[in-house]
Amino acid sequence: MKTSFILSLLLALFLLSVSAQPFDYPTANLSTTWTNNVSAPHSVTFTDGSTVRAILLRGSFGPRFACGFYCNGTCDSYLFAVFIVQTNSGSGIVQPAIGFPQVVWSANREHPVKLGAKLNLNEAGDLVLQDAGGSVVWSTNTAGKQVTGMQITDTGNLVLFDTNNVIVWQSFDHPTDSLVPGQKLVEGQKLVASVSPTNWGKGLYSVEVTNKGLFGYLETTNPRRVYYRYLVNGPDRSKERSYVRFLNGSLALFIHSAEPSRPDGAIRVPLASSAQYMKLMPDGHLIVLEWQSGWRVVADLFGASRRRM
Numbered sequence: 678m679k680t681s682f683i684l685s686l687l688l689a690l691f692l693l694s695v696s697a698q699p700f701d702y703p704t705a706n707l708s709t710t711w712t713n714n715v716s717a718p719h720s721v722t723f724t725d726g727s728t729v730r731a732i733l734l735r736g737s738f739g740p741r742f743a744c745g746f747y748c749n750g751t752c753d754s755y756l757f758a759v760f761i762v763q764t765n766s767g768s769g770i771v772q773p774a775i776g777f778p779q780v781v782w783s784a785n786r787e788h789p790v791k792l793g794a795k796l797n798l799n800e801a802g803d804l805v806l807q808d809a810g811g812s813v814v815w816s817t818n819t820a821g822k823q824v825t826g827m828q829i830t831d832t833g834n835l836v837l838f839d840t841n842n843v844i845v846w847q848s849f850d851h852p853t854d855s856l857v858p859g860q861k862l863v864e865g866q867k868l869v870a871s872v873s874p875t876n877w878g879k880g881l882y883s884v885e886v887t888n889k890g891l892f893g894y895l896e897t898t899n900p901r902r903v904y905y906r907y908l909v910n911g912p913d914r915s916k917e918r919s920y921v922r923f924l925n926g927s928l929a930l931f932i933h934s935a936e937p938s939r940p941d942g943a944i945r946v947p948l949a950s951s952a953q954y955m956k957l958m959p960d961g962h963l964i965v966l967e968w969q970s971g972w973r974v975v976a977d978l979f980g981a982s983r984r985r986m
Contacts, residue, residue, distance in 0.1 A: 700768035703735040704828045705798055713746040713755055713794040721762075721770045725777045728752055729760060729770065732796065733829040737768040740776075740952035740968045742833040742857075746794070747780055750875045754789030757796055757806050757815070758782060759835050759848060761952060761968075775971035781833055781855040781954050782848045784815045786877040798827050802845070804837060817846045833857040833954075856923045856955040862886055864918040868957045869896075882961035888919050890932055890942075893961060893979060904961060905979045909933065909941045925949050928978060947975045 702719075711717070711732045719731040727749040734743035740761050747758040763776040785806060793809030802824025806815040823839040824846075830836060835848040849860050854868050862868065864887060870880040882904070883894045893905030909932040917935040921928055926948045929940035946953075951968040953975070958964055965976040 701734050701736055701741075702768075703733055703830075704826055705733060706826050707798055707802065707824070708800050710795055710797045711745070713790065713792055713796075715792070717746075719743075719745070719770060721772060723772055723777050724774050726750055726752065727777055729762060729778050731762070731770060733827070733835075734762075734764070734768055734770070735829045735831055737764050738766045739764065741768075742781075742829055742831070743770070744829050744835050746790075746796075747778060747783075754791065755794065756780065756783040756789060756877060757785055759829065759833055761833070761954065776968075777972070779954065779966070779972060781857050781956075782835070782851075783853050783877065786853060786871070787879065788814045789877065790814055802837065804846075819846050822846075832859050834860075854957045858923050858925060858949065858953055861920045861922045863920040864888065868963075870957045870959050870961065873959050880959050882957060882959070884957055884963060886919050886921055886930075886932070888913070888932065891921055891928075891930055893963070895961070905963075907942060907944070911941065914938070923955055928955070944978050945976075946978070 713730060717730045722728045729745055729747050731743040731745040735741055741764045742759060743762050744759045746755045747760055748755045758780045759782040761779040762770045763773055765771050791809040795807045797805045799805060801820035802822055803820040804817040805813060808814050817837060819837055822845050824837045825840050826838055828836050836844045837846040839845055852862060852866055852868055854870050856862060868884040870882040872878045872880040881895060881897055883896055885892055890909045891907040892903055894901040895904050909930055911933050913933045915935040919932045921930050927943040927946050930942040932941045934941055946965050953965055953967045955965050963978040964974050966972050967975045
């Protein structure tokens with residue numbers, strides 16, 4: 678009896694220790710290369726025709742951030758991107774018919790790559806994307822900056838870090854058409870919409886922050902036409918550049934002030950009950966999407982009732 682009890686206890690402890698092991702793969706070391714091919718690990722094809730080949734993934738069981746190769750449509754061209762995917766308790770990417778991957782950042786939207794493309798975190802600390810023919814498409818230009826590794830964070834920020842865990846490069850400094858909760862859009866940066874859901878090239882609309890407020894621009898005119906503005910008056914009370922931050926419940930404007938001060942203005946966003954992100958659409962609408970057994974639009978920040986021009 679005692680022997681069977683001890684064996685049962687040991688088995689329970691073993692199963693507990695196994696279940697406690699992390700199954701995600703959020704970091705990578707120098708001298709690592711990933712190839713975009715159909716036999717790559719963590720490759721999943723979805724019913725909408727999109728495919729992801731994750732190289733880093735943070736967390737498990739629910740909507741989680743990952744980075745890797747992404748395609749949609751005919752899948753003859755690929756982005757290196759950060760995306761939100763649905764995961765199970767073992768950090769496996771699952772394929773619900775309504776949980777398609779959501780791209781929140783990409784490195785090479787103007788220069789998609791083919792099958793056979795390679796991503797290399799080289800010995801010099803540079804992250805380099807090469808197309809199938811070997812041509813360099815994109816790089817972080819961080820060679821010689823003491824980079825020791827790469828990581829995808831809980832907030833969806835892709836970072837290169839040094840021996841002191843100080844960030845050397847981060848995707849948050851190079852936004853494309855989306856913001857995730859906690860992310861800033863700083864004066865000098867911009868969101869630029871894609872041409873269409875299947876054409877990732879830069880489209881007609883952009884969003885920027887200045888020392889006067891938040892602006893949406895139509896890029897096809899010279900000078901650019903303002904189609905949305907949220908003006909913030911008053912004297913500057915901060916030495917920081919103006920910015921907006923995507924908070925839980927608002928897009929907060931820090932135009933003449935900075936945190937921890939109160940924002941100078943805010944555009945309301947529904948409080949998050951699950952994963953959210955904000956995206957500038959090809960038609961110029963700035964929307965918030967949330968996972969609700971499917972990705973749903975929960976806010977249109979540039980709706981008709983706003984200061985749309």
